Amino acid sequence: MASDHTRSAILAAAERLYADRGFGDVTLRDIVAEANVNLAAVNYHFGSKDELIAELFVTRSIATNRERLRELKAAEEQGGGRAPIEVILHALVGPTLRGCLGPENQRSTAARFMIRASIESVPPIRRIKNREIDHLRKFAGAMRRSLPDRSDVEIYWGLNFALAMAHHTIRESERLTKLSDGKCDLDDVEDVVARVVSVATMALTAGRTEAKAPSRLAAR
Amino acid sequence: MASDHTRSAILAAAERLYADRGFGDVTLRDIVAEANVNLAAVNYHFGSKDELIAELFVTRSIATNRERLRELKAAEEQGGGRAPIEVILHALVGPTLRGCLGPENQRSTAARFMIRASIESVPPIRRIKNREIDHLRKFAGAMRRSLPDRSDVEIYWGLNFALAMAHHTIRESERLTKLSDGKCDLDDVEDVVARVVSVATMALTAGRTEAKAPSRLAAR
DNA sequence: GATAGTTTCATACAACTGTTTGAAATGCAA
DNA sequence: TTGCATTTCAAACAGTTGTATGAAACTATC
The missing domain is CATH 1.10.357.10 (Tetracycline Repressor, domain 2)
Known part of the structure; x- marks a missing residue:
C-alpha cells in the first residue's frame, strides 16, 4: 500500500489529459510525463491502460x-x-x-x-x-x-x-x-x-x- | 480515371468492415484484404486513411x-x-x-x-x-x-x-x-x-x- | 507497336504503441 | 544493520500502424 502517491498522480494526470485532449491522442507516455512518474508505473499500479481508463470512469459513474x-x-x-x-x-x-x-x-x-x-x-x-x-x-x-x-x-x-x-x-x-x-x-x-x-x-x-x-x- | 474498380472495391470493403467491427480495430490491411487489392492502393486512390473514412461519411451524409x-x-x-x-x-x-x-x-x-x-x-x-x-x-x-x-x-x-x-x-x-x-x-x-x-x-x-x-x- | 500515362504491386520504412524485464532504490520490520 | 517486500526506473521488446518507394504491369494513344 505504502504511499499511493504515484497511483493518484497517475489518475489525476490521466483524467486531466483525457478531459482536455480526448482518449484518441493521449498515450501512456503523455500521462506519465504529466504525472512525473515512470512509464512502467501505469502497468504496475493498474495492470493496463484500459484498466486505468476503466477505473477512472467507474469512479465517476458510481x-x-x-x-x-x-x-x-x-x-x-x-x-x-x-x-x-x-x-x-x-x-x-x-x-x-x-x-x-x-x-x-x-x-x-x-x-x-x-x-x-x-x-x-x-x-x-x-x-x-x-x-x-x-x-x-x-x-x-x-x-x-x-x-x-x-x-x-x-x-x-x-x-x-x-x-x-x-x-x-x-x-x-x-x-x-x-x-x-x-x-x-x-x-x-x-x-x-x-x-x-x-x-x-x-x-x-x-x-x-x-x-x-x-x-x-x-x-x- | 480508367476502371475505378479498385477504388469502389475499397470503399465497399471499408464500409462493410467499419460497419461490422467499428473504426477502432479495422486497419488498412484488413480493408485491402477484404477488397482484394494492394495495400498501397488506399493511399494511391484516397491519399490517406482519414480521407477514405471522410469520403465514406460524406457520401452517406449528403x-x-x-x-x-x-x-x-x-x-x-x-x-x-x-x-x-x-x-x-x-x-x-x-x-x-x-x-x-x-x-x-x-x-x-x-x-x-x-x-x-x-x-x-x-x-x-x-x-x-x-x-x-x-x-x-x-x-x-x-x-x-x-x-x-x-x-x-x-x-x-x-x-x-x-x-x-x-x-x-x-x-x-x-x-x-x-x-x-x-x-x-x-x-x-x-x-x-x-x-x-x-x-x-x-x-x-x-x-x-x-x-x-x-x-x-x-x-x- | 512504340510511347506516355496510369495503376498495381511487393516491400520497406519510420514511428509509435502498450507492455515487460530485471536491476536499482526505497521503505519497513526484526 | 540485516533482510524482505514494495516500488521505481531505464531500457528494451514485440507488435502494429499508416505511409512511401520504385519497379513492374497495364492501358490507351499516336
Missing part, C-alpha cells in the same frame, strides 16, 4: 449513480413510496447535467472527463456502460409506480427520451451554442434540467393514444 | 441531408411556404431513423456504417459533423416560419431535443431493447419516427411559459 439514487430514494420516501414523475426525472437527469454543464471555467476536470467519455467511445468505457441497465431499471420501477396507468412501453420510451435529451445536450452543447448564436444558455444548468424534465414529463403523461396505432399519420 | 431537404421543401411548397411543424420534424428525423433502424437483417451496410459513425467518434468524421450547422439552420428557419409566435430559443431547444431523441435512440437501440425486454419495438421504424415527432412537437408547441423564469420549479 458517484453520479449514487447521487441519482439518493435523490430518487429521498423523493419516494417523502411521497410514501410514490414520487411525482417530474421529481423522478429530475433525479435521473439532474446529476449528470449538473456534473457536465455549467460555466466552462468552473467546470471540474471530472465533468470534462465525463463529457469526453460520452463523446468519444472507447472499449473499456463501453463495456462499463453496458452494465448500467440494472441501474436504469430502478428508475423504470419508480416511474411505473408514479404512473401506474401507463404501459411499460410508454415508460421505457419516456426514460429513453429523457436520457436522450440530457446526453445529447451534453454531447452537442458546443454545437447548440453555435447554432443558436448563444441564445440557448447552457450555463444555466437548472434551466436546462427544467427543460428536459418538462419535455420528458409531457412525453410520459400526454394522452398520446395515436402513436400506438396508425404509424404513418405524422407523415401525411 | 444522401441523408438531400433526403431531408427534399421532404422539407416538398412540405413547404405544398403549404405555401409554411409547413406544419410535425411535417418539418418528420423531414428532420425521418430519413436518419429510417436509414439506421429497422430489422437488422435487412439493414443496409450504409445504415450500419452510419450507426457506427454515430457511436464511435473518430477525428475525420467529427470534423465533417461540425460543418452540419448550416444544414440545421435551414430547418430552424422552416420551424420559425411554422411557429412564428415561438421565440428563437424555443425553436433551437426543440430542434436540439428532436435530434437528441432520434440520435440517442439509434445509438442506444440495443440497450433500449434489452432494458425493455423487447417491449420497445425498434424495428417498427415509422412508430419510432412518430414517437419522436410527437414528443418534439409537444416540446415546441406546449404553452410552456414556466421554463423561462423560475428554474428550480421542477425540482420542488
Whole structure:
C-alpha cells in the first residue's frame, strides 16, 4: 500500500489529459510525463491502460449513480413510496447535467472527463456502460409506480427520451451554442434540467393514444 | 480515371468492415484484404486513411441531408411556404431513423456504417459533423416560419431535443431493447419516427411559459 | 507497336504503441 | 544493520500502424 502517491498522480494526470485532449491522442507516455512518474508505473499500479481508463470512469459513474439514487430514494420516501414523475426525472437527469454543464471555467476536470467519455467511445468505457441497465431499471420501477396507468412501453420510451435529451445536450452543447448564436444558455444548468424534465414529463403523461396505432399519420 | 474498380472495391470493403467491427480495430490491411487489392492502393486512390473514412461519411451524409431537404421543401411548397411543424420534424428525423433502424437483417451496410459513425467518434468524421450547422439552420428557419409566435430559443431547444431523441435512440437501440425486454419495438421504424415527432412537437408547441423564469420549479 | 500515362504491386520504412524485464532504490520490520 | 517486500526506473521488446518507394504491369494513344 505504502504511499499511493504515484497511483493518484497517475489518475489525476490521466483524467486531466483525457478531459482536455480526448482518449484518441493521449498515450501512456503523455500521462506519465504529466504525472512525473515512470512509464512502467501505469502497468504496475493498474495492470493496463484500459484498466486505468476503466477505473477512472467507474469512479465517476458510481458517484453520479449514487447521487441519482439518493435523490430518487429521498423523493419516494417523502411521497410514501410514490414520487411525482417530474421529481423522478429530475433525479435521473439532474446529476449528470449538473456534473457536465455549467460555466466552462468552473467546470471540474471530472465533468470534462465525463463529457469526453460520452463523446468519444472507447472499449473499456463501453463495456462499463453496458452494465448500467440494472441501474436504469430502478428508475423504470419508480416511474411505473408514479404512473401506474401507463404501459411499460410508454415508460421505457419516456426514460429513453429523457436520457436522450440530457446526453445529447451534453454531447452537442458546443454545437447548440453555435447554432443558436448563444441564445440557448447552457450555463444555466437548472434551466436546462427544467427543460428536459418538462419535455420528458409531457412525453410520459400526454394522452398520446395515436402513436400506438396508425404509424404513418405524422407523415401525411 | 480508367476502371475505378479498385477504388469502389475499397470503399465497399471499408464500409462493410467499419460497419461490422467499428473504426477502432479495422486497419488498412484488413480493408485491402477484404477488397482484394494492394495495400498501397488506399493511399494511391484516397491519399490517406482519414480521407477514405471522410469520403465514406460524406457520401452517406449528403444522401441523408438531400433526403431531408427534399421532404422539407416538398412540405413547404405544398403549404405555401409554411409547413406544419410535425411535417418539418418528420423531414428532420425521418430519413436518419429510417436509414439506421429497422430489422437488422435487412439493414443496409450504409445504415450500419452510419450507426457506427454515430457511436464511435473518430477525428475525420467529427470534423465533417461540425460543418452540419448550416444544414440545421435551414430547418430552424422552416420551424420559425411554422411557429412564428415561438421565440428563437424555443425553436433551437426543440430542434436540439428532436435530434437528441432520434440520435440517442439509434445509438442506444440495443440497450433500449434489452432494458425493455423487447417491449420497445425498434424495428417498427415509422412508430419510432412518430414517437419522436410527437414528443418534439409537444416540446415546441406546449404553452410552456414556466421554463423561462423560475428554474428550480421542477425540482420542488 | 512504340510511347506516355496510369495503376498495381511487393516491400520497406519510420514511428509509435502498450507492455515487460530485471536491476536499482526505497521503505519497513526484526 | 540485516533482510524482505514494495516500488521505481531505464531500457528494451514485440507488435502494429499508416505511409512511401520504385519497379513492374497495364492501358490507351499516336
